[in-house]
Amino acid sequence: MTQVRPYGGVEARERIAQRRNRLLEAGLELLCGTDDAGELTVRAICRQAGLSARYFYESFTDKDELVAAVFDWVIADIATTTQAAVSAARPKAQSRAGMANIVRTIAGDPRIGRLLFSSHLANAVLARKRVEAGALMATLSGQQAIESLGVRDNDRVKATAHFVVGGVVQTISAWLAGDVDLEPDQLVDQLAATLDALADPVLYVQPIE
Structure with missing residues (x-):
């Protein structure tokens, strides 16, 4: 079997990973560098990344x-x-730690805010990924409420988890x-104050019928 030799002291697998990261960075810039991002094409991505098309198809089948x-x-x-920020914070400060990290991240790189929250981006793939991410975050939010508040999993927990995720997304x-x-x-x-106001176990107790 033919072995791929290191080039410039960098192994082939690492070179592929580096090129993939350049393409991801180029995609983020072209998608979200401005509110008026133009049409995304493989040619534009490769030009932004400084790579030829063959390297694009090394990592991705299409745009x-x-x-x-x-x-x-x-x-x-x-x-x-x-x-990590939530885990490092005291229990009563965890909501603020989590929100601070998210807000600080999108304030530090506006492209991230546009990718995750901007209504101006009409890309169909992004729309689908946002829905998937919202459902996942709601599930994780519900699990955290169950663990931290000591309540049982029920539809009140699920409803509040979806409310939290949707509310945070809309507010940001x-x-x-x-x-x-x-x-x-x-x-x-x-x-953080809004999230803390929802940390009352009574909100999640199913009434006895």
């Missing part, structure tokens, strides 16, 4: 697969850092659009 990968890449990173979308005029820290305080 839709790249768009999905860009979303997964960004959401995985923000989920990891948010979970409005903030990014300028409809909510708060400083980042003020937004974090408001979101």
Whole structure:
């Protein structure tokens, strides 16, 4: 079997990973670099990444697969850092820690905010990925409520979990659009206070019929 030799001291697998990351970064920039992003094409992605088309098809079958990968890449990173921030905080400060990490991340890189929350992006793949991510986040939010509040899984938990995810998404979308005029820290305080108000176990107890 033919072996691929290292090039410039970098193994083939690592070179492929580096090229893939360049393509992901290019996709994020072209999709979300501005509110008026143009048409996304393989040629434009390759030009932005400084790579030839053959390297694009080394990692992706088409541009839709790249768009999905860009979303997964960004959401995985923000989920990891948010979970770390929550785990490191005291129980009563966890809501603020989680919201602070999300707001700080999208404030630091507007492209991430546009990718996850902007209503101006009409890409069909992004729309589908947002729905999938929302359902997953609602499930995780419900599980966290069950564990932290010591309540049983029921439809009240599920309803509140969907309310939390949808409410946070809508609020951040409005903030990014300028409809909510708060400083980042003020937004974090408001979101955290709202989430803390929902941390009453009584809200999740199913009545006895």
